[in-house]
Amino acid sequence: MKKVLLFKSASEDYKKAFSKCNYQTVFVEPLEFVYINLQKLSEKLQNGNYHGLILTSPRAIEAVSRCWAPSKFILWNTKRIYTLGESSGRKVKLLLGLEALGTSAGNAENLAKLIMKENPESSKFLFPCGNLSSELLPNMLQSSGIMVDSLTVYETKENENLRTNLMAVNDSEEPCCMVFFSPSGCEYIHRQLQTFINKLSNLPHFAIGNSTAHKIENLGVEIAGVAVKPKAESVIESIEQYFRTLQSCG
Numbered sequence: 001m002k003k004v005l006l007f008k009s010a011s012e013d014y015k016k017a018f019s020k021c022n023y024q025t026v027f028v029e030p031l032e033f034v035y036i037n038l039q040k041l042s043e044k045l046q047n048g049n050y051h052g053l054i055l056t057s058p059r060a061i062e063a064v065s066r067c068w069a070p071s072k073f074i075l076w077n078t079k080r081i082y083t084l085g086e087s088s089g090r091k092v093k094l095l096l097g098l099e100a101l102g103t104s105a106g107n108a109e110n111l112a113k114l115i116m117k118e119n120p121e122s123s124k125f126l127f128p129c130g131n132l133s134s135e136l137l138p139n140m141l142q143s144s145g146i147m148v149d150s151l152t153v154y155e156t157k158e159n160e161n162l163r164t165n166l167m168a169v170n171d172s173e174e175p176c177c178m179v180f181f182s183p184s185g186c187e188y189i190h191r192q193l194q195t196f197i198n199k200l201s202n203l204p205h206f207a208i209g210n211s212t213a214h215k216i217e218n219l220g221v222e223i224a225g226v227a228v229k230p231k232a233e234s235v236i237e238s239i240e241q242y243f244r245t246l247q248s249c250g
Helices: 012-020 038-045 058-066 074-078 086-096 108-118 136-143 162-172 183-193 210-218 232-249
Strands: 002-007 023-027 031-035 052-055 080-083 124-130 147-158 175-180 205-207
Touching (some): 031 058, 038 058, 038 147, 080 086, 136 147, 205 210, 205 232
Parallel strands (some): 002 023, 002 175, 052 080, 052 124
């Protein structure tokens, strides 16, 4: 059974999906998250002037859940909640008790187009996000007349155990490829792999989306494939397509 190195927190969804396709998963989390501005977020969540909420990362959903109380925020039951990815949609349901829209949009650009299509100009959305969040989505919405109130609710840092974990995987595992899930994660991993002799750097590099793929290429590394959607099945499809092509070339 081939092993795949996934640079993300351990996920039962990914483990099951990869196992079905005869892959074993190895997880390494390159990031740490510190939650900030939760008092301010709590105040904004009680403001009835927003038309909806945009949550483009699991950490943003987690930040909102830390301020959440169904009785206090019953007003959100009648508003639009947008997120990216089916697992994030499930997280919104589990932690906030709300139904999310946009789970199959695939990326921030498509999600912005969906929001623009479904909401009138002058709508106003609350956008809790991270300190490294891309400006693409809010810029697209604001250029169409939709107001976005962005609030940084978490900061992304390098996992202090990243180098140790990479060395352990290098010594004890034999993955066939690596999958990257964020631009910042790419940077931290690439930097740490420069600090010791390893086999990992030569493995095929896959990315969860275009911004992560661009980051890998900017670091001077060739990209083997990009998942069309932020879900396990799309990642597997990208990996299998690469190895099929490799075999046909051989």
